[in-house]
Amino acid sequence: MALQENVRTHIDCGDCPIRHRAVCARCESDELKLLEEMKYYRTYEAGQTVIWSGDKMDFVASVVEGIATLTQTMEDGRTQMVGLLLPSDFVGRPGRDQAAYDVTATTRLTMCCFRKKPFEDMMMNTPHIGQRLLEMTLDELDAAREWMLLLGRKTAREKIASLLAIIARRDATLKLSNSRGQVVFDLPLTREAMADYLGLTLETVSRQISALKRDGVIELEGKRHVTVPDMERLLDETGDDTDGGVFA
Amino acid sequence: MALQENVRTHIDCGDCPIRHRAVCARCESDELKLLEEMKYYRTYEAGQTVIWSGDKMDFVASVVEGIATLTQTMEDGRTQMVGLLLPSDFVGRPGRDQAAYDVTATTRLTMCCFRKKPFEDMMMNTPHIGQRLLEMTLDELDAAREWMLLLGRKTAREKIASLLAIIARRDATLKLSNSRGQVVFDLPLTREAMADYLGLTLETVSRQISALKRDGVIELEGKRHVTVPDMERLLDETGDDTDGGVFA
């Protein structure tokens, strides 16, 4: 999940085709080698389900490329996204062998996987990895709680602005803005997926995006390509504190 | 936070006047002794703030008695509770020295505290404690995500029923029901605190509690004392799956 700037939810997987920090800078190289030997890749098509809630899940994984969602569903079909997995995010829970959520690829998705048993064994022998995982989990918890404030108290417009700001921020750290210093990105989610994330309906998402466009807060090219002419302006719409928050 | 049956968010603190499991059953006794030497107690009155978001926080703690809330507040005063601390719950984050949320006592509250630095040192030397903390944090994350579904997708009535079910379940594990096998408990929160937890207004909370009472789902004695004549009936109102969920 990527609701904050300082998300560090990733596991090193050696030569994965993305640049990411190591599990722990202090790890010896033979530990990294162990990780290297354990890993394997899986690829999913857009729309494909990685795993269903309740299924046996005998691996943990790190997103290499693409985007996946974690969702919970009620019997009557109401669904709520509870996490968004972007490249370098981690999924899976040591000590539990059932998936707690539906995991779905929303774009073509490559994950770097580790079978759970040997991964857990290594965690036992390598305290750094466990500590790293704790740090990552605490970041996720903060992100989840930030999202609780959004779901419980923000207006539809604030919710959309917050989501756009998060995607923009996350994206900007990769390929920084365009030539005029504007932040530019493609929405990686359908209107429906956004609605499920924000606790809204897809119609409301559509209307609010149109409203932000009409008010000049964002520019839209096609349905997915977004330009933010003034990031400050967008941040004002989120309802959040202007400063970076308490996250050090 | 206590949204599930299997919450294990607590740290052993020796002779605290509550029965609770050890940090880790495998810990040697001299580790427990270390914990014992490090700990100290603090007590707060109902309504008192334990710590403000952003404040320096140089301790971690476990609730011994009473109830505390974790809340986030927007500049304009909208507030969302993001966690409820019941006896045996843990608060504080190793590796961060600022509080991320306001922590407030809603009843008279006793906490068993450990100064952060020595606690972290011990964590380094005692992998079990770190692993225990990871487990606890993952439980909290699950609880937070369960709450996201509630905030994003449930109706006011379902929200109230869910909160009552959680308190009933948690309470029932301590002092099991009354003579007729009904679940009986006292609401530990004001209507306003419930509203902040559920993303509602206090008026809506009041109305929905009245409605559940009118419909015979609960009985009320005074404003706080609740009797649940038929737990199944209450669970039906929550919108959740009837089975225990995926949490093993």
Place this chain on the structure above:
DNA sequence: TGTCTCACTTGATTTCGATCAAAGTTGTGA
């Protein structure tokens, strides 16, 4: 080239919960 589908937009109407307002209840302390 057309048509089918999927994602999205927009409009009309409804509804649930928020807001505004006024009482009722309980406990505390003078």
Place this chain on the structure above:
DNA sequence: TCACAACTTTGATCGAAATCAAGTGAGACA
């Protein structure tokens, strides 16, 4: 015993987002 403060309930009205209902537009494929 009274007064008042804090908490709660209930009523009337409003409004934001949901729902219901047509649409548009773009890509896929026959």
